[in-house]
Amino acid sequence: MYLKELTESETLVMRCIWDANGEIAVQDIIDKVAKVYGKLMKRTTASTFILKLRDKGYIEGRQDGRIMYYRAIISEEDYKRSRAKDYLDFWYGGSLNRAVAMLCESKELSSQQYERVKNLIDELE
Numbered sequence: 001m002y003l004k005e006l007t008e009s010e011t012l013v014m015r016c017i018w019d020a021n022g023e024i025a026v027q028d029i030i031d032k033v034a035k036v037y038g039k040l041m042k043r044t045t046a047s048t049f050i051l052k053l054r055d056k057g058y059i060e061g062r063q064d065g066r067i068m069y070y071r072a073i074i075s076e077e078d079y080k081r082s083r084a085k086d087y088l089d090f091w092y093g094g095s096l097n098r099a100v101a102m103l104c105e106s107k108e109l110s111s112q113q114y115e116r117v118k119n120l121i122d123e124l125e
Contacts, residue, residue: 003074003082004056012037013049017059018076023069026050 006014016032017024030046033039050070053059058079061070092098100121104114
């Protein structure tokens with residue numbers, strides 16, 4: 001499944017929607033973006049990102065009186081899986097071996113992390 005990439009601000013809005021585990025109102029999204037991510041967002045700005053997310057097929061909305069509620073129709077896991085595949089394809093020619101080798105060779109992994117990666121690979125075999 002190909003999913004269009006999200007901008008940084010769209011991702012913040014989507015995180016709020018995913019974290020809601022159901023429906024969330026626009027004002028709740030604005031409040032959470034400010035509280036959790038420290039980014040102030042006007043209602044018109046939030047509405048613009050919400051419309052873009054709807055147009056990209058990530059969310060759907062319903063109106064209850066004067067309040068719009070939105071919910072995800074693409075799961076966070078599906079999005080992460082799509083982004084990971086795109087990243088792997090672009091930077092490593094689709095080779096998971098090359099990606100894992102780069103991570104292990106970067107020396108940014110602690111010995112515990114290295115062992116965990118090794119164990120995960122062993123479990124896959």
